[in-house]
Amino acid sequence: MGATKTEHFTDYQNHIAILAKALGHPARIAIIEYLMKVDACICGDIVNELTLAQPTVSQHLKELKNAGLIKGNIEGNAICYCIDDKSLSKLQAYLANISDSLEKKKNNCC
Amino acid sequence: MGATKTEHFTDYQNHIAILAKALGHPARIAIIEYLMKVDACICGDIVNELTLAQPTVSQHLKELKNAGLIKGNIEGNAICYCIDDKSLSKLQAYLANISDSLEKKKNNCC
DNA sequence: TAATTAGATTGCAATATTACGATAAAGATT
DNA sequence: AATCTTTATCGTAATATTGCAATCTAATTA
Numbered sequence: 001m002g003a004t005k006t007e008h009f010t011d012y013q014n015h016i017a018i019l020a021k022a023l024g025h026p027a028r029i030a031i032i033e034y035l036m037k038v039d040a041c042i043c044g045d046i047v048n049e050l051t052l053a054q055p056t057v058s059q060h061l062k063e064l065k066n067a068g069l070i071k072g073n074i075e076g077n078a079i080c081y082c083i084d085d086k087s088l089s090k091l092q093a094y095l096a097n098i099s100d101s102l103e104k105k106k107n108n109c110c
Numbered sequence: 111m112g113a114t115k116t117e118h119f120t121d122y123q124n125h126i127a128i129l130a131k132a133l134g135h136p137a138r139i140a141i142i143e144y145l146m147k148v149d150a151c152i153c154g155d156i157v158n159e160l161t162l163a164q165p166t167v168s169q170h171l172k173e174l175k176n177a178g179l180i181k182g183n184i185e186g187n188a189i190c191y192c193i194d195d196k197s198l199s200k201l202q203a204y205l206a207n208i209s210d211s212l213e214k215k216k217n218n219c220c
Numbered sequence: 221t222a223a224t225t226a227g228a229t230t231g232c233a234a235t236a237t238t239a240c241g242a243t244a245a246a247g248a249t250t
Numbered sequence: 251a252a253t254c255t256t257t258a259t260c261g262t263a264a265t266a267t268t269g270c271a272a273t274c275t276a277a278t279t280a
Contacts, residue, residue, distance in 0.1 A: 002235030008161040009136035021134025026119035051118040095202035112265030
């Protein structure tokens with residue numbers, strides 16, 4: 001016990017959960033927002049932006065990358081990170097779909 | 111160490127992260143989907159729907175409620191849970207905003 | 221009122237996450 | 251080649267999450 005029982009859920013449910021989970025930390029939200037703000041998708045001055053140690057930021061970037069929410073290009077010495085809109089749109093579409101359905105049903109209870 | 115350093119982030123970033131985190135588990139995605147599927151927002155046959163023990167489901171429901179994603183009404187003996195569209199829309203709008211901005215910038219790198 | 225039913229809470233074990241110092245790897249610069 | 255810069259990885263401590271058996275609470279029914 002302690003580990004998530006992924007085998008009891010569909011691939012889709014697991015995938016959506018992985019995307020949401022990756023966004024489930026304020027540092028990672030801050031990283032996404034920083035990548036949005038900076039016009040060129042500049043690299044690891046993200047470390048200077050956040051009040052967290054470099055290894056910690058690196059770990060958060062890794063998790064966002066594993067979830068498919070960001071991409072990283074090696075640019076000589078540095079690494080250029082940026083948002084991968086495909087994964088983000090997938091989650092957005094999923095939530096939009098639920099919102100729309102709720103709109104139609106309009107408070108059928110509670 | 112080990113605990114999230116919430117104090118280093120804005121209230122908004124923390125709030126979005128809390129919403130995303132609550133959706134960051136396949137069981138909780140399955141619960142949301144079940145509440146969507148059932149027309150009347152029927153209660154704790156959610157336990158029968160998921161392959162998880164009753165206390166585990168109860169805990170997941172609690173987390174969704176704490177994040178503001180669902181509401182629960184006492185209905186005699188049973189409890190009637192349903193989705194709280196406000197919080198869900200908030201997260202949806204947040205992601206939609208990012209998606210839109212990305213659309214405009216159109217692959218400025220990577 | 222005793223038994224039943226629906227859920228929540230408690231306590232605990234297993235595992236995951238968060239954070240960071242130290243260190244490693246790899247390209248850039250001198 | 252030696253050094254600097256940038257980022258990743260390792261190791262480890264602190265904390266959080268996941269899952270469940272056992273138990274508790276409160277409304278319901280017999």
